[in-house]
Amino acid sequence: MNKKKYDFSVWDVSEVYAGPGGKLWELLMGEQIHVGGADQTDVLAKKIRLEKKKDIYLLDICSALGGPARQLAEKYGIRVVGLDITPKMIEEAKKRTEGKHYADQIEYRLGSALDIPAHADTFDVVWGQDAWCYIRDKPRLMKEITRVLKSGGTLGFTDWIWGSLDVPEADADYLMEFMVFPDMQTLDGYCKLIESVGMKLEEKEDLGDDFSNHMDIYISILQKNKENIIEGFGEELYNEAEKGVMAWRNATYNKWVSRGLWIAIKP
Numbered sequence: 001m002n003k004k005k006y007d008f009s010v011w012d013v014s015e016v017y018a019g020p021g022g023k024l025w026e027l028l029m030g031e032q033i034h035v036g037g038a039d040q041t042d043v044l045a046k047k048i049r050l051e052k053k054k055d056i057y058l059l060d061i062c063s064a065l066g067g068p069a070r071q072l073a074e075k076y077g078i079r080v081v082g083l084d085i086t087p088k089m090i091e092e093a094k095k096r097t098e099g100k101h102y103a104d105q106i107e108y109r110l111g112s113a114l115d116i117p118a119h120a121d122t123f124d125v126v127w128g129q130d131a132w133c134y135i136r137d138k139p140r141l142m143k144e145i146t147r148v149l150k151s152g153g154t155l156g157f158t159d160w161i162w163g164s165l166d167v168p169e170a171d172a173d174y175l176m177e178f179m180v181f182p183d184m185q186t187l188d189g190y191c192k193l194i195e196s197v198g199m200k201l202e203e204k205e206d207l208g209d210d211f212s213n214h215m216d217i218y219i220s221i222l223q224k225n226k227e228n229i230i231e232g233f234g235e236e237l238y239n240e241a242e243k244g245v246m247a248w249r250n251a252t253y254n255k256w257v258s259r260g261l262w263i264a265i266k267p
Contacts, residue, residue: 004172005136008182010085010112013134016180017064018088020233024241027225028218031096032067034130035207035214035259040158041068041129042075047203047263048125048156050076059083059123059148061113061141061157062131066093066106072127073105081123082108083116114140118148125149128157130259136182138193146197146266155199155264162186163208163258167251175251178244187260199264208258215249 016022022033030037050056056078060069063082073080084090090110097103111117113135126145135141145155162184167175176184185193187206194201222229222245229238251257 004169004176005183006173006176006181008136008176008180012180014086014088017086020237022088024229024233024237026065027229028221028245030067031065032071032129033064034068034158035211038067038071041071044127044129044156044158044261045072045076047261048154050078050125053078053124056124057081057122058125058127059116059118061116061126061128061145062134063093063108064089064131066097066108068127068129069093069106069108070097070100070102073102074100077102078105080106081118082106083111083113084108085110085112114144116144116148120147121150122148123150124153126153126155126157128159130158130160132157133160133179133181133184138183138185138190139196142193142197142199146199149266151266153266155194155262155266158207158259158261159190160184160211161190161258161260163252163255165255167256171247171251171256174244175247175257178240178247184257187258190260190262194262194264199266201262201264203261203263205261206258207261208252208255211257211259212249212252215245215252218245219249 025033058078058080060082063069063084066082069080069082090108093108097106109117126149191201191204
């Protein structure tokens with residue numbers, strides 16, 4: 001299985017999401033910028049039984065535009081901290097939250113998931129959706145999550161991962177470079193990381209088929225909006241986007257890449 005790390009920094013990721021790349025992904029995925037949007041946010045919330053919990057304080061790591069944070073605060077009545085390292089994303093998330101009746105339930109913090117700006121034993125839930133593939137040092141990420149999570153607290157997240165079949169090196173390089181991912185894990189790789197910090201793994205799930213279905217949808221949206229994208233950002237960006245999204249779509253069907261879900265409890 002491909003375990004190569006790529007030389008992309010936080011600066012590279014911030015550049016993508018502060019520019020046309022961020023707008024493009026929002027066009028394809030909606031403001032939640034993760035596979036499945038609001039529906040998948042509800043799926044993960046149900047997996048961790050969020051509707052049965054009271055007085056919950058949740059940390060959303062890599063919260064982007066704050067879409068999931070707003071949905072969780074409004075639907076479940078919980079308090080949320082959205083953490084992101086991209087200033088543009090934090091700024092825009094704050095704008096989109098202003099004036100909402102639940103705005104006082106949400107706080108957005110600029111900071112790194114590898115040095116979470118929060119005290120130990122603070123959160124009842126740590127949450128993430130399809131974004132930790134942007135984090136290089138996943139062992140340190142898990143240690144930080146364990147530090148800020150209360151005893152008995154829940155970790156629930158999804159992420160893009162390597163699939164069940166080995167990827168030719170040239171293809172792997174292109175997939176990672178298109179997405180500016182420094183590192184991806186495997187389904188079982190995340191399980192080992194979770195267990196290495198003493199958390200109890202409750203559930204893992206391979207979401208590869210659903211991932212393929214959504215990549216088909218994203219290709220369709222991209223192609224239907226071809227003229228508008230070219231008008232707004234140029235033909236070169238459109239061609240690069242179509243090539244990259246198609247490559248990822250094909251990689252899902254080849255089982256080179258997938259998407260996973262994990263639920264764990266801190267003792």
